[in-house]
Amino acid sequence: MPNPFLKTKLAIILFFFSLFVLTGCAFKDIDKSVFVAMIAIDKSEEEDKPYKITLKLYEPTGSFKETTQPGYSYLTQTGETLSEAIRVLQSASDKELEFGHSKLLIIGEELLKENRSKEILDFLLRRPDIQMISWIASGKPTAEEVIKIIPQGETAAYPELFNYFDHHGTTSQYIVTTYLFEFRRNMEERGIDTVVPIIKVSEEGTHFEINKSLVLADKKEPYELDSLNTGIYNMLAKETKHADFLIKRDDEHFIARIDTIKSKYKVNIKKSENIELELKVGLYGYISESKKPLLNRDLPKYNKLLKEEGEEVITEFISKMIEEGYDPLGFGIDYKGKVLHNRRMSDTEWEEAYKNAQINVKVTPGLKSTGSIQ
Known part of the structure; x- marks a missing residue:
C-alpha cells in the first residue's frame, strides 16, 4: 500500500518544480504602446503589392483638458497581403501597435469593387486584437483620405467620425451603422446581403458626407443606394x-x-x-x-x-x-x-x-x- 506521506511529498515537489517552468505575462507599460484609432484599407497602385493600409494613431497627451486640438499621427504601408503590411508598419514605430481600441474600419471603394471583401474579412477576423463590435464602412474616394480628415471642432478625446455611428451623436435616417460581426454574418450567410455606409469627403475636404450606402454580395458588383433608398432601408431593417x-x-x-x-x-x-x-x-x-x-x-x-x-x-x-x-x-x-x-x-x-x-x-x-x- 503506497505511503500517503510519500505521495504528499511528491506532489509538493512537483508543484514547486512547475513554478520554474511557468512564464510571466507579456504585459507592457502603457508608455510603450500606441493606440490605433482607425484602420484604412485601400487598393495600392503597385501590382505586386495590391493592399495599402493606413493607421490613424492617437498621439500621447498628458491631459485632454489641456489639449485644445486633437493630435494624430499616421502610418502607411503597402503589401502583398494585409498581414505583411502590418508587419512592416510595426517596424516603423518605436512602440507596440495596439489595435484593441480601433473602433472604425474603412475599406476603399476600389477594393470593394474588386470583390475582395472576403479576403479582407478573413484578415480582420483572425486577428484577436480587432474588436468584432468595430464599425465597418466604405471610404470615398479612398479610405486613407477619409481618416486623415480632422474636422473643425473635433476634440482630442473622441474622433468626430465615431459620433455618426455610436447612436449618441447624430440620429439621421440616412446613416447606416454596420458592425464587423454583422458584416461577417451577412457575408457568410446565404439569403441576406450586407449593407455598409459610404463615408465621402466633401469637395472642400473639410467635413464628411454620410448619406448613402453600398449593398455587397459575394461575386457581385456593389450596388450604391442613394439617400432616399438608404433611408428606406434604415426604416425597414x-x-x-x-x-x-x-x-x-x-x-x-x-x-x-x-x-x-x-x-x-x-x-x-x-x-x-x-x-x-x-x-x-x-x-x-x-x-x-x-x-x-x-x-x-x-x-x-x-x-x-x-x-x-x-x-x-x-x-x-x-x-x-x-x-x-x-x-x-x-x-x-x-x-x-x-x-x-x-x-x-x-x-x-x-x-x-x-x-x-x-x-x-x-x-x-x-x-x-x-x-x-x-
Missing part, C-alpha cells in the same frame, strides 16, 4: 428612430416627421416556387412643415396621403432590389427558417422565385397632429 417623409400628392405638399417606426417583413409561400414578399410598416408622428395652412380635422386625409406615399416608395425600393438581384432585408433567411432543409428550393430556384415574387406592402399611418404653431 434598422428601425431608425426618426425619419422625414415628403408628401407631394393631390395638391398637398408637406413633410411628415416620423418619430416611431415599426416594420415587419416575411415570405409567404404560395406554391413550391411561387412566393410573396409581405411588408407591414407603421409610421407614427406629426406634420413638421407645410406649404400651406393645415387643419387637424383633415388628419384622416393626410394619413391617407402618407399611406399612399409610403407604400409607393417602399414598393419601388423592394422592386429595385429584386431587379438588381440583391436581398438586403434577408427574405432568403426567412424562407429557409420556414421550410425543412430537404424541401427547400435550390439556390438557383430561390433566385428565380425571388426575381418573380409578388410584393405586398401595407403601411399603417399615424399622424397625430399638424404640428405646433404659436
Whole structure:
C-alpha cells in the first residue's frame, strides 16, 4: 500500500518544480504602446503589392483638458497581403501597435469593387486584437483620405467620425451603422446581403458626407443606394428612430416627421416556387412643415396621403432590389427558417422565385397632429 506521506511529498515537489517552468505575462507599460484609432484599407497602385493600409494613431497627451486640438499621427504601408503590411508598419514605430481600441474600419471603394471583401474579412477576423463590435464602412474616394480628415471642432478625446455611428451623436435616417460581426454574418450567410455606409469627403475636404450606402454580395458588383433608398432601408431593417417623409400628392405638399417606426417583413409561400414578399410598416408622428395652412380635422386625409406615399416608395425600393438581384432585408433567411432543409428550393430556384415574387406592402399611418404653431 503506497505511503500517503510519500505521495504528499511528491506532489509538493512537483508543484514547486512547475513554478520554474511557468512564464510571466507579456504585459507592457502603457508608455510603450500606441493606440490605433482607425484602420484604412485601400487598393495600392503597385501590382505586386495590391493592399495599402493606413493607421490613424492617437498621439500621447498628458491631459485632454489641456489639449485644445486633437493630435494624430499616421502610418502607411503597402503589401502583398494585409498581414505583411502590418508587419512592416510595426517596424516603423518605436512602440507596440495596439489595435484593441480601433473602433472604425474603412475599406476603399476600389477594393470593394474588386470583390475582395472576403479576403479582407478573413484578415480582420483572425486577428484577436480587432474588436468584432468595430464599425465597418466604405471610404470615398479612398479610405486613407477619409481618416486623415480632422474636422473643425473635433476634440482630442473622441474622433468626430465615431459620433455618426455610436447612436449618441447624430440620429439621421440616412446613416447606416454596420458592425464587423454583422458584416461577417451577412457575408457568410446565404439569403441576406450586407449593407455598409459610404463615408465621402466633401469637395472642400473639410467635413464628411454620410448619406448613402453600398449593398455587397459575394461575386457581385456593389450596388450604391442613394439617400432616399438608404433611408428606406434604415426604416425597414434598422428601425431608425426618426425619419422625414415628403408628401407631394393631390395638391398637398408637406413633410411628415416620423418619430416611431415599426416594420415587419416575411415570405409567404404560395406554391413550391411561387412566393410573396409581405411588408407591414407603421409610421407614427406629426406634420413638421407645410406649404400651406393645415387643419387637424383633415388628419384622416393626410394619413391617407402618407399611406399612399409610403407604400409607393417602399414598393419601388423592394422592386429595385429584386431587379438588381440583391436581398438586403434577408427574405432568403426567412424562407429557409420556414421550410425543412430537404424541401427547400435550390439556390438557383430561390433566385428565380425571388426575381418573380409578388410584393405586398401595407403601411399603417399615424399622424397625430399638424404640428405646433404659436
